[in-house]
Amino acid sequence: MNSNAFKAGLKDGVPIGLGYFAVSFSLGIIAKKAGLSAIQGFFASLFGLASAGEYVVFMLMIANASYLEVFIVTLITNARYLLMTTALSQKFDQKTGLGHRIGVGFGITDEVFGITVARPGKVQPAYNYGAMVSCAPAWALGTALGIIAGEILPLRVVSALSVSLYGMFVAIFIPPARKDKFMALMIVLCFATSYLFSYIPSLASISSGTRTIILTVALSSLAAIIKPVKDEEASDAA
Amino acid sequence: MQHNKYIYLAIMVFTIFLIRVLPLTLIRKEIKNKFIRSFLYYVPYITLAVMTFPAILEATQSPIAGLVALICGIIAACFGLGLLPVACISCAVVFILELFIIPM
Secondary structure, eight states, X not given: OOHHHHHHHHHHHHHHHHHHHHHHHHHHHHHHHTTXXXXXXXXXXXXXXXXXXXXXXXXHHHTTOOHXXXXXXXXXXXXXXHHHHHHHHTTSOTTOOHHHHHHHHHTOXXXXXXXXXXXXXXXXXXXXXXXXXXXXXXXXXXXXXXXXXXXXXXXXXXXXXXXXXXXXXXXXHHHHHHHOHHHHHHHHHHHHXXXXXXXXXXXXTXXXXXXXXXXXXXXXXXXXXXXXXXXXXXXXXX | OOOOHHHHHHHHHHHHHHHHHHHHHHOOSOOOOHHHHHHHHHHHHHHHHHHHTTHXXXXXXXXXXXXXXXXXXXXXXXXXXXXHHHHHHHHHHHHHXXXXXXXX
16 A cells, blocks of 8 residues: 555545535435435445435435336436546556455545546555545535434525535536537537426426436437547546 | 335445446456447536436425526536535525525
8 A cells, every 4th residue: 555645645535525525415405305314324325425326316215216217327327437437447557456446446436536537647546545535434424414404404504505416516517518519508408308308298207217317318329429529538528 | 115225225335336346347448439438428417417407496495596596506617616616606596595585
């Protein structure tokens, strides 16, 4: 283990952990609605380590969805990690063992992926472990506190906090849309089709999870056909 | 049918774990297929956009507050603000607007 890399990871993970704390608090409010206790929420977040990924599962639990639906929606909402870890696999030293590959992969969130690729050279597993130690407990603790304190908070505060995850999503999909007019157009198309699916009577009966799957697969395929990405774009998607 | 929450959570945790770990352990070569690369590139952004709207309108007590929060969030993100500031701005907008829209 490289202790300098570990310390650097610890340090870089602190601001990420602070951000996680605020966001996971509102995730806890939804976890509570899904019937989770603080302990259950703590471990679900510690092992899940996903914002949108956990959010959709909690929503599906509230809706009493089928296990198959939960599996497919989890697959779809976390598909970006497939791309991230695929990209990271190219940055690994060939000699890196299975244990470190699993250890690093487990802790790849949007932000940890960001700081990992921002470091020059090959992936140093110790750096990722340091970052995980800083931010994973904050994510889990925030969820647990959201479950405990979510109901003590006034309705106004809960209503305000409930948009924080959406605010985070906006901060993820807007930067590429700003750089690329086509992406911006796709985002508008997402909003429009998602709106239609939610309010047109015959389409509104489709569950929100299934709607997410259908629209994501259809619109991503459409985008990939109309405007295939250049190699550099695909590999620096964060 | 009532489902077991531990099974729900186990499906979530194992699926996310496999998604993160399988590419690192299995893929040692670069993906060459242009369509798959492009599809995977668009998926995260498309799926987040689909999940954000119109759901944000239903998350708040007042749909108008949700809409304004979304617009302010987009503007803040356009100015290059990161995850945490954009999330905070959206929350603040809802809190302030609902003070006026919804009387105590």
